[in-house]
Amino acid sequence: MSEVPAAAKKAGFPFGLTIAVAISFVILCGLGGWQIQRMAWKEDLLARIETLKTASPTPIGPVLAEAARGGNVAWTRVQVDCRPLNLPALPLAYGVRDGDMVWRAQALCGLTGGPYDLILIDRGVVPALTGQVKAPERRFGEPGQVTGILIPLAQLGGDRARAVTGLAGQKPAPLALMAERETPAPADIVPAPLPAEISNRHLEYALTWFGLAVTLLFIYAAMLWRRLRP
Structure with missing residues (x-):
């Protein structure tokens, strides 16, 4: 064959x-x-x-009401007068800015007369802790009047979002407020609401x-x- x-x-x-x-x-x-x-x-x-x-700041109440109805209010400049909350203080949050390891101060701001009880405020960077791998425990005064920019809460990262949404008996806003200015201004914090370059x-x-x-x-x-x- x-x-x-x-x-x-x-x-x-x-x-x-x-x-x-x-x-x-x-x-x-x-x-x-x-x-x-x-x-x-x-x-x-x-x-x-x-x-x-x-843009001029808008009172936060109507803006969050619009958010509760499904409106897109991200990247809106707002102003809020925080009421005190009987809740544990939040720890510093790790971040990266301009290529450096930084630690960001955060706090809970109590809300009144709206669909949500509170909102997370990112108060800015603590310059003295830049580059430190592990930040010491730091406590700052309660926020008073805050002007800043709203961003989706999830944009801050899963750990920070879960720490707020997991608060028992509370109705946190699905947004975070990136502080531009506080009255009174907290010592040792530099507001850093936006990335230096996008x-x-x-x-x-x-x-x-x-x-x-x-x-x-x-x-x-x-x-x-x-x-x-x-």
């Missing part, structure tokens, strides 16, 4: 490779589309921050993912041509 020479054998269609390429292509395009969505979100965020430069490179990232998807198709087409050509 004669054997068919290897050169004469015709390779079959690579179904497995085709499925793998198709899945990879969809994933790459999905990542590119996600970056486009992130770009739109970042542009809206930067526009809101630009508006903040000239980049928007999502278009670049999207083009990278789409470029990888197109490159994958060219490589697959070249391999398929070499495999199936006579």
Whole structure:
């Protein structure tokens, strides 16, 4: 019985490779589309921050009422007069700012006459503790009148959000107030409500993912041509 020479054998269609390429292509395009969505979100965020430069503070009550109705009130400048709360003080929170390890002071602000009982206030950075791996226990006075910027509570990180939402018998606002100014001003705290720089490179990232998807198709087409050509 004669054997068919290897050169004469015709390779079959690579179904497995085709499925793998198709899945990879969809994933790459999905990542590119996600970056486009992130770009739109970042542009809206930067526009809101630009508006903040000239915006006057609004009383927090109506703003939180709008939030309770499902409105988007993030990145709104508000003012609140905090009432004292009979709750344990919050510890310092770890953070990174301008590439340095920092510790941020935080406190609970009691609210009256609205849908929520309290809101978390990020009071700013404690400069004396910059770079320390473990911060000593520090206590500051209760917040009084605070002017600042609302951001989603979840944006501060899961641990900080859970510490507030887990308070028994309380109805915390789903937002945090990043303090810009307090009266009276707490000693040893520097307000740091916003990142020093917010980049928007999502278009670049999207083009990278789409470029990888197109490159994958060219490589697959070249391999398929070499495999199936006579």
